[in-house]
Amino acid sequence: MASGHFKQGIAAGRLPMQAYAKNFSDLQPPLDRHEALVEADRCYFCYDAPCMTACPTSIDVPMFIRQIATGNAVGAAKTIFDQNILGGMCARVCPTETLCEEACVREEAEGKPVQIGRLQRYATDVAMAENKQFYERAAPTGKTIAVVGAGPAGLACAHRLALHGHEVTVYEARPKAGGLNEYGIAAYKSTDDFARAEVDYVMAIGGIEIRNDMVLGDNFQLADLVRRHDAVFLGMGLGGINALHAKGEEAHGVENAVDFIATLRQASDLAALPVGRRVIVIGGGMTAIDAAVQSRLLGAEEVTICYRRGKQDMNASLYEQDLAAANGVNIRHWLQPRRVIAERGKVTALELEYTAMEGGKLTGTGELLTLAADQIFKAIGQSFSAAGLNGSGDSIELEKGRIRIDEEGKTSMAKVWAGGDCIHGGDDLTVTSVAQGRDAAESIHRALTSNGRV
Structure with missing residues (x-):
């Protein structure tokens, strides 16, 4: 009998049971105390810190890293929470590679920034694990x-x-x-x-x-x-979810990437989640990357991201694009969907058109490409x-x-x-x-x- 890996169409249980826990484990394991101290020691503690300017919440990055370096992780957490009460999650999901870490002087000097995001996670995790509450409510205002x-x-x-x-x-x-x-x-x-x-x-x-x-x-x-x-x-x-504006997009197997991600996030049994054998994701942002990578981690054999513009135009950072490639996702540029091909109401392929920039405007070239697929995710933005x-x-x-x-x-x-x-x-x-x-x-x-x- 063929293994679950070769199931046709959209199916669950494509991988051995133990693979799911491994595939969906922490992308970047937290720093331990020693690792945090070593990493904090790399910071120059700049007076006019460009990392702080690059942070949308203006966290005093040099201050909290100095506090970690002196063994005061709880104090570092307060410095973070004073500006960003959701600093723990932001440490996990922020594109630090294009914000604080891109601005880091170490990045400029040697191409290896201080790992600000992981240090922020270390400090906030310590405070939350100890349930350190730093704030007391003011007297009731009646408002x-x-x-x-x-x-x-x-x-x-x-x-x-x-x-x-x-x-x-x-x-x-x-x-x-x-x-x-x-x-x-x-x-x-x-x-x-x-x-x-x-x-x-x-x-x-x-x-x-x-x-x-x-x-x-x-x-x-x-x-x-x-x-x-x-x-x-x-x-x-x-x-709201933006439409593909492609013929046949109502076929079974065409889904919203945000719904797929939400379902996965709430699932108690990842092995029970169905995924296609050949998956196409339309889009170039973080949602497209997340949907594509997680499709691979659920057992999809071929996952392709199709984006209508070039690599440099993708909203997803280069780090995220590299993460997708490292997980076996194929990213193809200058392609836009034209027609969903279905048999008996189920997706079998996607017809795409090559695109190009002409006079500063994106246009279709008329040249077509057909990719086999049994599942298509729309990740082209929300309204x-x-x-x-x-x-x-x-x-x-x-x-x-x-x-x-x-x-x-x-x-x-x-x-x-x-x-x-x-x-x-x-x-x-x-x-x-x-x-x-x-x-x-x-x-x-x-x-x-x-x-x-x-």
């Missing part, structure tokens, strides 16, 4: 704020508002809090249910209530929140759903399909702020969402305490 979305932006906003003594109610559409940290990143980047542990750590400050399965536009409207609360923060991320935003006699202004805000995170509607992936101009990074949630909270606090109203 209540609604936060829509329990993702990175919403949690950071809620924590900072609670710190200032306000009462916060978080309305979350999913059964669990955490947003993309819980549902949207590769399982090997955040193991041992860390996303849930981090939510618990944030909630420990008190003054925050999370109401799950509450969908804006369905269970409640923005106008309701504006009437009931002193201020509202919108941090619900993106809910914002404005359901539930309006209807109060006022409206939220949008810009290019997302919420328009000013420099403090204020929207066009009185009493309403926003941050994270749902706003125009964001870069779709966890760490940026945290910074936007934190800064909006400070703006809300100033507004509530300057004249008692917003």
Whole structure:
């Protein structure tokens, strides 16, 4: 009998049982104390630290690394959490290779930066393991704020508002809090249910209530929140999935990459998850990489990422692209989908067209290519759903399909702020969402305490 490796179509159990635990183990095991001390000693502790400038949350990187170097990991964690209460997850998922580590003087001098992300993880892991709580709530202000979305932006906003003594109610559409940290990143980047542990750590400050399965536009409207609360923060991320605009994309086997990743993240038995033998992922960002690599780790024999532009145009970092290649993923550029080929309603192949830049515009060349496939993942971006935003006699202004805000995170509607992936101009990074949630909270606090109203 043929092994599970050669099952046709989309099937579960392609690998030996023991392979799943190994394949989805921690991508970068944590540093132990000795390793952290050695790595911290490599830091020059720059006075005018470019790594700090490169961090969207402006963590004092030289300070926390010096604290690690002197054996004060808990103090280092406080330095991190003062700026980024979700510093533990950001240490795991941030593209540090294009942020703080790319700016590191060691990178400039010798091509080997200080491992800032792993040092940040070391410090925050120590503090969380010891349940060190650094913050006490201020005296109650009597003000209540609604936060829509329990993702990175919403949690950071809620924590900072609670710190200032306000009462916060978080309305979350999913059964669990955490947003993309819980549902949207590769399982090997955040193991041992860390996303849930981090939510618990944030909630420990008190003054925050999370109401799950509450969908804006369905269970409640923005106008309701504006009437009931002193201020509202919108941090619900993106809910819509962009279409391929390819013929036949409704065929069985064409799936959304974000749904695939969410299902995998919540699975109790990875061996039970079906995956195709030949998988194609359409897209060039982090979601495409995560879907492709995890397909391979589940046992797909051939995984190909198809991206319509060149390697340098991919949103996924070079590190992530190399990670995909190291896991056997083939990345092909200058290809766009034209037609999903199916038999009896099931995907059998994908017809693509070669692309090129002409006069600064991406165009199809007319030359076609057909790749065999039994599963196709769409990872070409998400769209914002404005359901539930309006209807109060006022409206939220949008810009290019997302919420328009000013420099403090204020929207066009009185009493309403926003941050994270749902706003125009964001870069779709966890760490940026945290910074936007934190800064909006400070703006809300100033507004509530300057004249008692917003």
